[in-house]
Amino acid sequence: MTRRLILLIALVVSAALPSAQTRKPPEALAKELQARYQPIRDFTADFVQNYRGGVLKTKTQESGTVAVKKPGKMRWTYTKPERKELVSDGVKLYWYEPEIKQVTVRDVDNLASTPDQFLSGRGDIARDFTPSYVDAPASGSVSLKLIPRRSEPEYEYLIVTLDPVTLQIRALTARDHQGGESTFTFTNMKENKGLSDKDFAFRPPRGVTVVTDAAR
Numbered sequence: 001m002t003r004r005l006i007l008l009i010a011l012v013v014s015a016a017l018p019s020a021q022t023r024k025p026p027e028a029l030a031k032e033l034q035a036r037y038q039p040i041r042d043f044t045a046d047f048v049q050n051y052r053g054g055v056l057k058t059k060t061q062e063s064g065t066v067a068v069k070k071p072g073k074m075r076w077t078y079t080k081p082e083r084k085e086l087v088s089d090g091v092k093l094y095w096y097e098p099e100i101k102q103v104t105v106r107d108v109d110n111l112a113s114t115p116d117q118f119l120s121g122r123g124d125i126a127r128d129f130t131p132s133y134v135d136a137p138a139s140g141s142v143s144l145k146l147i148p149r150r151s152e153p154e155y156e157y158l159i160v161t162l163d164p165v166t167l168q169i170r171a172l173t174a175r176d177h178q179g180g181e182s183t184f185t186f187t188n189m190k191e192n193k194g195l196s197d198k199d200f201a202f203r204p205p206r207g208v209t210v211v212t213d214a215a216r
Helices: 003-016 026-037 115-119
Strands: 042-052 059-069 073-080 084-089 092-097 102-107 129-134 142-148 157-162 169-175 181-191 209-211
Touching: 026 129, 026 142
Parallel strands: 102 209
Antiparallel strands: 042 059, 042 181, 059 073, 073 084, 084 092, 092 102, 129 142, 142 157, 157 169, 169 181
16 A cells, blocks of 8 residues: 555545544534434434453453343343343343352432433433543544532543433443542444333342342
8 A cells, every 4th residue: 555545545534533623522422422413312322341350450342232122121231241231121230140049139319410310311421421532442432421410429521432422321431539440332222123111021030149238
């Protein structure tokens, strides 16, 4: 490949991406993102979750599939390295760990505003967060740092990475108050599939220990 052709490709790519001088204010992009996801009733995707610990500097990677239906219904099915499930039917949240034969049950209303609730449509991006631009982890993407307008015990801030044209979410990072970061990268996202409420029903398997809020 000639140097002239390389230069031409570079010019085309750079012209296709919003520059710091021409891109819209982060508040405007946050409003567009909220408007983009407001009419979406449900979606499914494959995900990879990377966690990097704060104090202990631990690193883990897990993957699986996710299904979300507004308002507040979710099913995160972890398949690697071990199977786990996080299910919300909109009222109760179930965390199932087959390896230790335990299901933890909590009331959804008792949970703080977490990244899961961000995806499930319980919040308002433009109303609940102060947005600013940060460097995107991959070329051809745009990232917004979202600082909650009121202090949240579960996380310090979120970073949402988007396709700059379609505004489809490519990744979501949550940073906790101990310096740990959990990043979900999404692929194969499909919207408005008509998911049933039955897809988010959960019944603890026979023989498992059930831990509730009252027992904690």
